[in-house]
Amino acid sequence: MAETLLQVDDLSVCHGAMPVLDRIGLTLARGETLALVGPSGCGKSTLARALLRLIPLTGGTIRLEGQDWLALRGAGLRRARAKIQMVFQDPLSAFNPRASVEDVLREPLRIHGIRRSPAELLDLVGLDARLLSRGVHAISGGQRQRVALARALASKPSLIILDEAVSALDVTVRGSILRLLSDIQQEEGTSYLFITHDLAVAAQLAHRIAVMERGARGGRIVETGPTRHIIQTPQASITKALIDAVPVLHI
Ligand SMILES: Nc1ncnc2c1ncn2[C@@H]1O[C@H](COP(=O)(O)OP(=O)(O)OP(=O)(O)O)[C@@H](O)[C@H]1O
Numbered sequence: 001m002a003e004t005l006l007q008v009d010d011l012s013v014c015h016g017a018m019p020v021l022d023r024i025g026l027t028l029a030r031g032e033t034l035a036l037v038g039p040s041g042c043g044k045s046t047l048a049r050a051l052l053r054l055i056p057l058t059g060g061t062i063r064l065e066g067q068d069w070l071a072l073r074g075a076g077l078r079r080a081r082a083k084i085q086m087v088f089q090d091p092l093s094a095f096n097p098r099a100s101v102e103d104v105l106r107e108p109l110r111i112h113g114i115r116r117s118p119a120e121l122l123d124l125v126g127l128d129a130r131l132l133s134r135g136v137h138a139i140s141g142g143q144r145q146r147v148a149l150a151r152a153l154a155s156k157p158s159l160i161i162l163d164e165a166v167s168a169l170d171v172t173v174r175g176s177i178l179r180l181l182s183d184i185q186q187e188e189g190t191s192y193l194f195i196t197h198d199l200a201v202a203a204q205l206a207h208r209i210a211v212m213e214r215g216a217r218g219g220r221i222v223e224t225g226p227t228r229h230i231i232q233t234p235q236a237s238i239t240k241a242l243i244d245a246v247p248v249l250h251i
Contacts, residue, residue: 002029004066005158005191006051011060012218013043013050019218020046023060026210026221030158031185033192035202035227037242038212043219044195047212048161051193052084053077065158082112082155089164091148095136101147102132108154121150126180142173146180153184163195178205199242203227213238 006028013021021043028034036044049055051062053069062069064083072080088094095104105118119129125146136144145165152160162181166174182205184190196202202209210224213236222236234240 002031004028005030005032005064006193007061007063008051009061011047011050011062012058013046013055014058014218015046021050022215022218022220024219024221026224028159028191028193030191031189032208033181033185033194033206035194035196035206035209036212037196037199037202037209038219039214039238039242040197042212042214044197044212045163046219048086048163048193048195051161052086053081083157084159084161085152085155085157086161086163087145087148087152087165089167091144092137094148097135097137099136100132101134101136101139104136104147105132105151105154108151112155114154114156116154121154122147124153124184125150140173142169142177145169145173145177149177149180149184153188153190156188157190159191159193161193161195164197165194166201167196167198174201175204181205197242198246199231199239200246203231211236211239211242 004027008024008026011021011024024047026034036047038044050057102118105121109116118132122129122131127143127146131139131143136147166177169177181192185192194202194206206227208225209227209230210221211230212219213222222238223230230239231243234243
């Protein structure tokens with residue numbers, strides 16, 4: 001059995017008096033893709049932020065590579081942060097819009113003290129080194145998402161959280177990014193937590209799917225299982241609704 005990379009138990013988050021996440025439990029093996037699927041507002045991005053330790057938990061535990069992720073402080077936390085990286089839907093909002101591709105890639109190399117060149121990172125994501133001097137605003141959306149992935153890969157993370165990372169891309173570009181993600185996983189053994197509201201996209205990439213819904217005490221996971229199993233025999237009504245929301249082409 002594959003080594004457990006991430007183990008989350010009873011994770012709860014409140015924003016003030018409002019409960020946002022309700023006792024979330026999930027596991028992720030090394031080299032595995034888990035899709036976290038649920039409707040808008042159920043708390044998916046909040047869970048990502050909690051895993052990155054950008055917001056405090058009100059309860060629960062997170063273990064990464066067997067380590068108590070919540071106990072890390074100071075220099076230990078800064079070093080460990082290299083292990084979990086994130087890619088967002090709109091990389092421009094995460095980049096300085098006036099930066100060049102090279103600037104965007106040099107930053108994590110400098111922060112984590114890694115001896116890798118920006119050109120090498122671009123090569124990992126199938127982009128030509130000639131792009132380095134271009135402004136991040138002056139390349140296509142698909143190229144920008146590849147640059148965001150290259151930046152995430154700079155620190156050789158064990159886990160990349162992709163939050164609606166392909167949702168804004170057209171279907172052919174999306175397909176090429178999904179294939180790239182899968183190739184990188186084969187080569188580097190990276191695990192992905194793939195956050196999306198779109199079950200069809202999740203099914204293309206994920207080994208397993210966790211379905212979330214918003215309950216009275218915040219977002220909770222209603223079912224988890226192998227992708228085929230979740231799609232073929234959904235148990236929760238929210239999963240059935242997400243399957244029904246996948247468009248079918250009628251001619
Ligand atoms: N900083 C905050 N303060 C108060 N409430 C917040 C805050 N951040 C998120 N929320 C609320 O928490 C809930 C979950 O939001 P979150 O963005 O995590 O959901 P989501 O599933 O990622 O949604 P989407 O798919 O639309 O991005 C929402 O009701 C949101 O309004």
